[in-house]
Amino acid sequence: MRILLKNSGFAKEIAMGALYYHERFDRGGYLCGLAGVGIPLVARMIAVADTFEALTGYRFYCRPVE
Structure with a gap:
């Protein structure tokens, strides 16, 4: 995974x-x-965005929190 990200061409921060983001x-x-x-x-910012999307987005196995 690290090698894939290192050679991906994305900015180092991304x-x-x-x-x-799973820490x-x-x-x-x-x-x-x-x-x-x-x-x-x-x-940490990606983790917050991922959590928000998980709570509000539609998944085939569960509905969004209302």
């Missing part, structure tokens, strides 16, 4: 966000076990 502020996420401000800001 690649870091894609790599670390959690309390170190409960996965991949590298980052926590708090150790998680890149762009990764």
Whole structure:
């Protein structure tokens, strides 16, 4: 995954966000076990956007929160 992102041509910050957005502020996420401000800001922003989309977007297996 890291090699794919490194060679993708995206800006370094975007690649870091894609790599670390499953990390959690309390170190409960996965991949590298980052926590708090150790998680890149762009990764935290992607995590918020992903959560919002999961709650409001339509998925074939569940309806959006109303």
